[in-house]
Amino acid sequence: MPELPEVEVVRSGLEKWVAGRTVESVEVLHSRATRRHGEGPADFAARLTGQRLEVPRRRGKYLWLPFGGDAALLAHLGMSGQLLVGDAELPSDQPVDPAQLKHLRVRLRFADGGGDLRFVDQRTFGHLMVDDLVPDAFAEGLTVPEAIKHIAPDPLEDAFDGEAFFRRLRAKHTGIKRALLDQSLISGVGNIYADEALWRAKLHWARRTEALTRAETTAVIDAVREVMAEALRAGGTSFDSLYVNVNGESGYFDRSLNVYGRADQPCNRCGTPIRRDPFMNRSAYSCPVCQPRPRHGHY
């Protein structure tokens, strides 16, 4: 599941293999992949064809390749999306690997005849769209695709404002994990990094946002940055010229996770079995001792 570090690995791969190249043709093989492009797959293809893609940018889990001065190809990988670059030695007119073919959703070919760009997505939660760039409400001088203007800066951006985050957090009436997953408050954090960061900061996922102290908030943000930086280092090493990213499950998931997916296994700090709670139709993992559950009426 791509969260910020995985998306950044993809972004840097696109910078290396796709930036500066001109789109010759676009095939949309599954219309759901462009469902967020309001004018339909044909318009998506038409707007992209002939355009020279520029250096890709990223905010949170979104990435986009600007073109033509005021537009961009915007991508979200969802749960299972991959952007893969074909082998330059394999002509683009050859069929792709049959194992990929099943979930190939969109294919871009380039005027230089080199490796094509494939959007492969098993569970189809990801999407591509062409969108106009608008001034960023969070940082002067930046532009962002219109469709994601509500997405807050991620904690690795200069534009991330810790003081504003604290103010907005305190104004909310919800649990800290819900807030971390709210991309309009802080972006790039998904279920895995939320649990990992809360474990590092020794905070329970249900702690009320309106009662968090400045120190606790700082600790969470620092923890998010740490765990993301570590993941980025791990993800950055497993890179292959055939692919923009290697398959999302290798490398990254072997990384040391302290709580995520470790139900009933000993906490790496205190040895207490990690607990799994149902949370928003999925799971929240925590250490019952390091992250004491807030008592009703308190915190």
Add this chain to the structure above:
DNA sequence: CTTCGTTCCTGTACGC
């Protein structure tokens, strides 16, 4: 207005 539950989708893992 804010908050929260539901929904989209497919493949894997498991219990009976």
Add this chain to the structure above:
DNA sequence: TGCGTACAGGAACGAA
């Protein structure tokens, strides 16, 4: 063996 069900999960959407 085979069937049914739970689970994985980002974020748009609608209900309360």
